[in-house]
Amino acid sequence: MEIKEHSISGVFEFTPRVFTDARGVFFESFSGRELAKIGITDEWVQDNQSSSARGVLRGLHFQKPPYAQAKMVRVAAGRALDIIVDIRPESATYGQYLSVELDDQRCNVLYVPIGFAHGFVALEDDTLFLYKCSNYYHPGSEGGLHWNDPTLNINWQVTDPNVSDKDQVLPFFADFKSPF
Numbered sequence: 001m002e003i004k005e006h007s008i009s010g011v012f013e014f015t016p017r018v019f020t021d022a023r024g025v026f027f028e029s030f031s032g033r034e035l036a037k038i039g040i041t042d043e044w045v046q047d048n049q050s051s052s053a054r055g056v057l058r059g060l061h062f063q064k065p066p067y068a069q070a071k072m073v074r075v076a077a078g079r080a081l082d083i084i085v086d087i088r089p090e091s092a093t094y095g096q097y098l099s100v101e102l103d104d105q106r107c108n109v110l111y112v113p114i115g116f117a118h119g120f121v122a123l124e125d126d127t128l129f130l131y132k133c134s135n136y137y138h139p140g141s142e143g144g145l146h147w148n149d150p151t152l153n154i155n156w157q158v159t160d161p162n163v164s165d166k167d168q169v170l171p172f173f174a175d176f177k178s179p180f
């Protein structure tokens, strides 16, 4: 498993060794041992799965403390552009975003620590997005940022994405007070 630390502190990308043989493909999609080697010891309590058509954009979401979630995100089928925004007020990269393409060929996994808003856009039809969360869903603690925020200025690489009504009314960064 290859482990890469990204330019925003605490963010890691894992690329597993993918074994292909006459039957198909095998890889380890999660290894607590590999995470522990770099000091990641979150307890993963919930797995989520969504399927999206090309151009569907979900985000930017987070849960507020004490229900905040770290996430391990990956794509099991298709391709997605994953976006995370650093909303840790004490961070040197507060307000900056990182984009990472996730796909079903490299099978790469992004570790998103607590203190980030998270979203993605599906780059192919039937993109199957899987993620582990370190805390349970708590609807009353949901927070978010507008995907098309002028300050964040995110390059989503897709024109006219398909965004839910709920996500279209998320707040803008200029009016945002981080709960972290």
Ligand SMILES: Cc1cn([C@H]2C[C@H](O)[C@@H](COP(=O)(O)OP(=O)(O)O[C@H]3O[C@@H](C)C(=O)[C@@H](O)[C@H]3O)O2)c(=O)[nH]c1=O
Pocket (backbone or CB within 6 Å): 048, 050, 058, 059, 060, 061, 062, 118, 119, 120, 136, 137, 164, 166
């Ligand atoms: C997130 C979530 C939603 N739901 C329900 C609520 C709602 O009726 C339905 C769809 O929810 P949403 O529209 O919020 O789904 P979605 O927009 O896919 O939300 C997800 O977006 C990505 C970017 C994330 O990072 C996730 O943490 C999560 O916020 O599923 C759960 O039951 N459990 C959950 O953990």
